Amino acid sequence: MLGIDGGGSGLRAAVAAAAGGPVLATASAGAANVRSVPEPKLTERLTRVVGRVLPPGGAADLVSVVAGFAGAGIPGRAGDRGQHVALRALRTALGRHGCAPPHLRVAADSEIAFAAAPGCPPDGLAVIAGTGAAATRMSGHRLAATADGCGWLTGDDGSGFWIAREGVRRALRAVDGRGPATLLVARLAEAFGTPVPDPPSLRYALVDGALDPSAPVRLARHCPLVVRAAADGDAVAGAILDEAADLLAESTAALRPRPGEPLVTVGGLLGPRGPLLQRFTARVAGWGLVPYPVGDGLAGAVALARAACGPGAG
Amino acid sequence: MLGIDGGGSGLRAAVAAAAGGPVLATASAGAANVRSVPEPKLTERLTRVVGRVLPPGGAADLVSVVAGFAGAGIPGRAGDRGQHVALRALRTALGRHGCAPPHLRVAADSEIAFAAAPGCPPDGLAVIAGTGAAATRMSGHRLAATADGCGWLTGDDGSGFWIAREGVRRALRAVDGRGPATLLVARLAEAFGTPVPDPPSLRYALVDGALDPSAPVRLARHCPLVVRAAADGDAVAGAILDEAADLLAESTAALRPRPGEPLVTVGGLLGPRGPLLQRFTARVAGWGLVPYPVGDGLAGAVALARAACGPGAG
Numbered sequence: 001m002l003g004i005d006g007g008g009s010g011l012r013a014a015v016a017a018a019a020g021g022p023v024l025a026t027a028s029a030g031a032a033n034v035r036s037v038p039e040p041k042l043t044e045r046l047t048r049v050v051g052r053v054l055p056p057g058g059a060a061d062l063v064s065v066v067a068g069f070a071g072a073g074i075p076g077r078a079g080d081r082g083q084h085v086a087l088r089a090l091r092t093a094l095g096r097h098g099c100a101p102p103h104l105r106v107a108a109d110s111e112i113a114f115a116a117a118p119g120c121p122p123d124g125l126a127v128i129a130g131t132g133a134a135a136t137r138m139s140g141h142r143l144a145a146t147a148d149g150c151g152w153l154t155g156d157d158g159s160g161f162w163i164a165r166e167g168v169r170r171a172l173r174a175v176d177g178r179g180p181a182t183l184l185v186a187r188l189a190e191a192f193g194t195p196v197p198d199p200p201s202l203r204y205a206l207v208d209g210a211l212d213p214s215a216p217v218r219l220a221r222h223c224p225l226v227v228r229a230a231a232d233g234d235a236v237a238g239a240i241l242d243e244a245a246d247l248l249a250e251s252t253a254a255l256r257p258r259p260g261e262p263l264v265t266v267g268g269l270l271g272p273r274g275p276l277l278q279r280f281t282a283r284v285a286g287w288g289l290v291p292y293p294v295g296d297g298l299a300g301a302v303a304l305a306r307a308a309c310g311p312g313a314g
Numbered sequence: 315m316l317g318i319d320g321g322g323s324g325l326r327a328a329v330a331a332a333a334g335g336p337v338l339a340t341a342s343a344g345a346a347n348v349r350s351v352p353e354p355k356l357t358e359r360l361t362r363v364v365g366r367v368l369p370p371g372g373a374a375d376l377v378s379v380v381a382g383f384a385g386a387g388i389p390g391r392a393g394d395r396g397q398h399v400a401l402r403a404l405r406t407a408l409g410r411h412g413c414a415p416p417h418l419r420v421a422a423d424s425e426i427a428f429a430a431a432p433g434c435p436p437d438g439l440a441v442i443a444g445t446g447a448a449a450t451r452m453s454g455h456r457l458a459a460t461a462d463g464c465g466w467l468t469g470d471d472g473s474g475f476w477i478a479r480e481g482v483r484r485a486l487r488a489v490d491g492r493g494p495a496t497l498l499v500a501r502l503a504e505a506f507g508t509p510v511p512d513p514p515s516l517r518y519a520l521v522d523g524a525l526d527p528s529a530p531v532r533l534a535r536h537c538p539l540v541v542r543a544a545a546d547g548d549a550v551a552g553a554i555l556d557e558a559a560d561l562l563a564e565s566t567a568a569l570r571p572r573p574g575e576p577l578v579t580v581g582g583l584l585g586p587r588g589p590l591l592q593r594f595t596a597r598v599a600g601w602g603l604v605p606y607p608v609g610d611g612l613a614g615a616v617a618l619a620r621a622a623c624g625p626g627a628g
Contacts, residue, residue: 145490146490146517147490147491147492148486148490148492150486150517150520150521151521151525153521153524153525153530153533154479154482154483154486154520154521154524154525155483155486155521165467165468169464169468169469172462172464172468172469176459176460176461176462176568177461177568177569177570178461178462178564178565178568203460203464206464206468207464207465207467207468207469210467210468211465211467211468216467216530219467250492251492254490254491255491256491
């Protein structure tokens with residue numbers, strides 16, 4: 001069994017025995033988003049990480065590989081190249097180590113995350129909240145429906161990007177009198193390199209500091225600043241986090257949750273110790289849901305590889 | 315008297331007699347946003363447009379010139395080059411025609427818009443709502459305070475960009491079950507070149523169609539589609555326009571309006587026959603304000619040029 005978790009900020013692989021024993025080896029390499037990492041680079045990274053985890057002489061015994069990639073395996077995206085690119089890169093990388101497993105699957109990142117739930121259930125919900133945000137429904141271990149996940153410009157409500165943008169918006173509202181005072185003004189000005197701005201230039205320091213014209217989504221890196229301001233008692237920052245949890249719960253509700261069904265949460269905001277986990281848990285409790293937060297999809301990728309070929313295979 | 319209105323999509327100039335008679339000549343040239351049009355191009359356009367309106371032999375008699383530019387004359391923007399660039403380009407252009415007027419002022423676009431109010435009052439409010447949106451307070455013919463105008467990423471609430479983005483957001487909410495059905499889904503899909511999308515790819519057609527990575531603000535060009543859907547009775551589109559008017563009124567309120575004071579509105583949404591004018595008028599009526607919508611700032615630029623040197627000058 002070989003499981004691979006290819007995320008936007010890291011690529012990890014793990015091998016394990018089919019019967020369900022412990023993970024035998026893990027290794028990691030660079031980013032692996034199939035929509036942003038060029039195919040030769042992706043192939044090279046996969047080759048490296050697979051080489052690190054394969055036991056000596058064990059290549060021929062590998063019967064099942066499941067790899068989840070950010071940006072891959074999104075059902076319905078017209079003309080999506082991600083899944084094809086990922087599959088080709090993965091086949092090439094495995095071939096270089098003499099592997100041609102009979103079962104090989106490229107999955108969406110939400111699919112492997114969900115599979116980390118206890119018992120690797122086939123059906124349930126997975127909610128991802130990191131830089132972006134989406135709620136997903138799984139059916140038979142496959143992504144069956146998605147709510148939100150619509151990107152930083154027109155969606156990803158409640159995500160890290162959303163929280164950071166709201167932080168700047170509400171700081172600006174405080175500065176020009178549209179909203180209440182908040183710690184966010186001074187902290188964002190400092191983060192943007194304007195530690196003691198004179199009042200008239202403060203507005204423009206915040207507007208200009210928030211916008212990276214070549215990659216507006218980079219604003220998401222200031223999400224932790226809003227989280228800290230909320231922890232320090234700032235009511236405006238706290239309200240942003242409350243609203244983010246409302247929005248994530250709303251996306252979950254759009255998938256018509258069934259009481260007691262499995263719900264996996266993952267990503268910087270909803271993983272273990274994620275700053276929105278407690279708020280989100282409180283909101284979905286009324287629907288009979290209890291989040292199971294996971295740190296990443298690696299264990300789930302291994303579990304899916306196992307599930308694909310039944311017990312006893314190697 | 316020479317007035318110039320340099321907007322993001324056009325540059326216009328007008329000459330008039332000092333005593334308050336009719337405008338004698340007007341002419342127009344290309345865009346004139348001092349933050350996006352290079353200085354040599356701006357100088358060339360100003361030279362051309364000034365040459366078209368100056369009466370033969372009248373160059374030496376010109377005593378007052380006021381020019382408003384999008385992107386110029388924003389008090390407090392640290393290190394703002396706009397005003398300096400505009401002033402230098404204007405001096406050069408006038409010099410080429412033998413003009414060196416004793417009074418020469420580069421103004422913000424809101425300043426010249428406000429000056430078009432009847433009687434060219436020194437104090438009051440101007441609200442701009444086009445691609446962007448801002449509420450401004452004038453004191454002594456000068457911009458004294460601004461609410462919002464914080465750009466497409468972190469502000470411009472209620473603007474054309476804001477309306478278009480909300481249109482896409484609510485269409486996506488309808489598609490994935492987070493929100494009610496709306497005409498916007500089919501109309502946006504058609505506008506984005508996906509006239510009869512198969513349902514699973516619709517989400518991604520909308521997300522991808524909305525985002526121009528090199529210029530996200532271009533989404534604003536779809537604002538008229540939301541306005542038309544509202545006119546056709548779509549409740550979701552109507553709610554977007556209602557909320558936009560609420561936000562523009564909120565920005566106005568942040569400037570603490572005084573009952574009866576002048577309020578000029580300008581821009582595609584709040585100019586004469588602007589689609590938000592009626593909604594906005596209803597909202598500010600309670601504060602004793604009656605909007606005076608103007609089509610552009612040209613008449614105001616002429617009025618400011620007159621006001622600067624008093625009656626009798628040429």
